[in-house]
Amino acid sequence: MACSKGLKICGAVTAILVIIVLVVLVVLFLIVFKPKDPDIVIDSVKLNGFHLVEVFPTFELHLNVTLGIFVRVKNPNYGSYSYNSSTSFINYRGNLVAEAPLPQDTIPARKDHNISTTLTVFADSTKFEHLPSDFLSGVINFTSSTTLEGKVKVFQIFKKKATCYSTCDLSLFVRDQSIDFACDSKIKF
Structure with a gap:
């Protein structure tokens, strides 16, 4: 009897500990x-360079814009994100256009x-x-889109495939040659 009572207590304590561990993990x-x-x-x-050429008399326009871009990605997650080469x-x-x-x-x-990169936009009047x-309005708007496929690693133990999607709206102000931007990013598993 004493042995069976001890086994019941040990089984109950073990079950409670397993439940607690599972709740904590969840x-x-x-x-x-x-x-x-x-x-x-x-x-x-x-803005490293901005050059607009009008070919007369055909009124053909050629645009050459070179941007030096410095991007900071803030990862708020407890896992690192390794991504493959992308564009x-x-x-x-x-x-x-680029x-x-x-x-x-x-x-x-x-x-x-x-992340630091240089981007050069070359385009002619067919795209512009x-x-x-x-x-003439003073603002030229661009949109950038990036898809990064990779893996999330938590504590170097748990690994899961993930894809990060990012879209940015860029506005080039012609008169003062400055840039304004807004970005939106999502990660999907």
């Missing part, structure tokens, strides 16, 4: 380790990660039919 993964979207901040966009696409009114390669890299857990009116 809380950790649903609240603390719940994936959060990265925050992408364009720290600076330096950022720049569009003007729905037309692809691509920027992004080399493979890792964004550490709960840290900021800096609205450029004269935008130029």
Whole structure:
């Protein structure tokens, strides 16, 4: 009898401990380790060159814009994110006007990660039919989109495939040759 009573107590304590551990793990993964979207901040966009050429008498326009871009990615998650090489696409009114390669890299857990790149936009009037009116209004708007496929690693133990999507709206102000921007990022598993 004493042996069976001890086994029941030991089994009950073990069951309670297992339940507590499971509850703690569920809380950790649903609240603390719940994936959060990265925050992408364009720290600076330096206009390295801006050249607009009008070919007379055909009224053909050629645009050459060189941007030095310094981006800071804030990873609020408890897992690092390693992504494969990718490309950022720049569009003007729905037309692809530039691509920027992004080399493979890792964004550490709960840290900021800096990315620096140079982007050159070369385009002619076939892609920029609205450029004269935008130029005269003083603002030329671009949209960038980037998809980064990779893996999230939590404590170097748990690994899960993830894809980060980022879209930025860039406004080039012609008169003072400055840039304004707004970015939105999402991570999907």
